[in-house]
Amino acid sequence: MPAVQETIDQVRSIDVDQYKYGFETVVEMEKAPKGLSEDVIRFISAKKGEPEWMLQWRLDAYKRWLTMQEPDWARVSYDKIDYNDIYYYAAPKKNQAPKSLDEVDPEILRTYEKLGIPLREQEILAGVEPERRVAVDAVFDSVSVATTFKAELAKAGVIFMPISEAIREYPDLVRQYLGTVVPVTDNFFATLNSAVFTDGSFVYIPPGVRCPMELSTYFRINEKNTGQFERTLIIADKGSYVSYLEGCTAPKRDENQLHAAVVELIALDDAEIKYSTVQNWYPGDAEGRGGIYNFVTKRGDCRGRNSVITWTQVETGSAITWKYPSCILRGDNSRGEFYSIAVSNGMQQVDSGTKMIHLGKNTTSRIISKGIAAGKSENTYRGLVSAHRKATGARNFTNCDSLLIGNECGAHTVPYIESKNATAVFEHEATTSKISEDQMFYCQQRGLSDEEATALIVNGFVKDVLQQLPMEFAVEAQKLISISLEGSVG
Amino acid sequence: MLEIKNLVVQIEDKRILNGLNLTVNNGEVAAIMGPNGSGKSTLSYVIAGKEDYEVLDGEILLDGENVLEMGPDERAVAGVFLAFQYPLEIPGVASMTFLKAALNAHRRARGEGELTTPDFIKRVNATATQLEIPKDMLKRALNVGFSGGEKKRMEILQMALLEPSFCILDETDSGLDIDALRIVSEGVNALRSPDRSFLVITHYQRLLNYIVPDSVHVMSAGRIVKSGGKELAIELEANGYADYRESEAA
DSSP states (O other): HHHHHHHHHHHOOOOOOOTTTOOOOOOOEEEESSSSOOHHHHHHHHHHHHHHHHHHHHHHHHHHHHHOOOOSSOOOOOOOOTTTSSSSOOGGGGGGSSSSGGGGOOOHHHHHHHTOOOHHHHHHOOOOHHHGGGEEEEEEEEEEEEEEEEEEEHHHTEEEHHHHHHHHHHHHHHHHHSSSSSSSTSSSHHHHHHHHBOOOEEEEEEEOOOOEEEEEEEEOHHHHHHBBOBBBEEEOOOTEEEEEEEEEEEOOOEEEEOOOEEEEEEOOOOEEEEEEEEOOOOOOTTTSEEEEEEEEEEEEEOOSTOOOOEEEEEEEOOEEEEOOEEEOSSSOOOOOEEEEEEEEEEOEEEEEEEEEEEEEETTTEEEEEEEOOOOOOOOEEEEEEEOOTTTTTTTTEEEEEEOOOSSSSSEEEEEEEEETTTEEEEEEEEEEEOOHHHHHHHHHTTTTHHHHHHHHHHHHHHHHHHTTTTTHHHHHHHHHHHHHHHHHOO | OOOEEEEEEETTHHHHHHHEEEETTTTTTTEEEEHHHHHHHHHHHHHHHHHHOOOEEEEETTEEEEEEGGHHHHHHHHHHEESSOOOEEEEEEHHHHHHHHHHHHHHHHHHHHOOOHHHHHHHHHHHHHHHHHHHHHHHSEETOOOOOHHHHHHHHHHHHHHHEEEEEEEETTTTOOOOHHHHHHHHHHOOBTTEEEEEEEOOOOOHHSOOOOOOEEEEETEEEEEEEEEHHHHHHHHHHHHHHHHHHHO
């Protein structure tokens, strides 16, 4: 309950301007020439000091991409993107391979402070219980500017570092897994990412290790006309466990900006990965000007027996979200879970969901999706559950609920179910409801304001999913949802 | 004290209240009876501030202050409580959570701090026991899957917790069996006090055997057409509303 009160306070403290992360950081940037070409890819690869095989991988992806068509099946509409009008690399000038935080531009450190992400370990440590600590990798436009708690994690054998660094330091490990879940040829945006990805996080948890703290990456797009193409690769070796959280924000700008990320998760035998996202990219203004195009490919491979991958996402930002965090249930008895809250307001468009691909025997999956549409937004759940011929005993449970606030928004559910095995049991439930005026009046009659009543009803609606998030982030997410819906009622 | 003067209300161009006058003094329990469609529920909604109604004329004064200028939440914290005929369900929100949100809203409005969780739980439990509300019901989502009797008891629990100065019971007896009726009535009677007044809306005299009113008003065609003591309710029970329906035609 205090969380609801905080939510209200938060909502109250913001009047007209609902997006509080819309500020811009002024730092000198180094950029690649605008547009996309082999030269730009060579430039990025050279900047990162990459080995030849990595450059070749990128160039192959680029050649492939040139032959591909942008997908148009999602229920979203936007003006054609000019891929030559984007900067593919932008990095703070003063940030050439900093060895410690003292070498990082103070302006950037201040940016993360403003965002509520302290990067100095001693600041994080102050007043925080050890088990509540979170290690952070901070990615600013195209580069990682800081990674905390690296040393302490290394003691446990955990590798947590920017992927650009991992490519240099652990080339064999990266090469063994990169592109094995989302192949270079996977889809238009993933292939583009493969060609031009700049930074992101790399995580490796050795066999039998339970990662001693939450890991998280905080993505910030700052520079204008710049795309962010991050690449994240997480490997949980046999019998290990890791919980990882991703957050993202961007300044308010009138132009749209492209964010095309790829995230690959690999869980080996008996390993478990929990991946949570609190996505709060700039959503554009009330008229639909500006905002991030969030075209993201996220996929987890339950490669080993008894492995578990859980995706939890709270999506409140972006002008357009196109994203389907999925699980390939390859190992026998493996389990995939997808918990999602997608909030859209204003002119936002969301087309999101998941794919659960059952390949192994006795694999199970669970999908809980809560879509909340307000304003003039369009909110679509799109999901696929499939059972391969050999996936004996596959089970899925899907529950998709949509909540409409107001009369000008839309909620859509597009489930695909394919079963090639007669023993598979797939269940699907879907509901669409509206916050009724009577419910609002009832709450108000008990003394709750418009905002409090909405927050309470919405929090009730998303409760099942919020419970999946790590505690601190659940509170954060709850606030975020209320802020996103501010002004949508009454 | 609540004073309603010449209240004229319409909804979607249909006149429901036609110059209604009513005064309920501090500590008074006033019963409103009347046939279906006479405007009883409309009156309760208009006092509480539901949006759909258009007030064309008149005023509603709570302790001298015109509540028509306040939003529904402002009226609530000013002391108006409506026990709904059909309490709403709030899925996913535990009853306890809802009660705390409501109580804190009232405390904030009074400039008081929020209760600590142990104090809050103590207060809720004491009242819940009186109303024979089991603890697991407080953990369940508000009114979701509650029986008719459970819903009404939850309304009275909220009333007790929020300590309003003016309570409206909108057909609280509907859908209650005799045991639930007794429990709910005892809950209401326990709240009677010199500085709290009640407006009890009902079709039937039965409820008034349990909650004995100080005054009874007969409503017909959007007006109070007759007022009297508690004996008026008994008379109505015997003769029905036939006499008063004629006034609708008039």
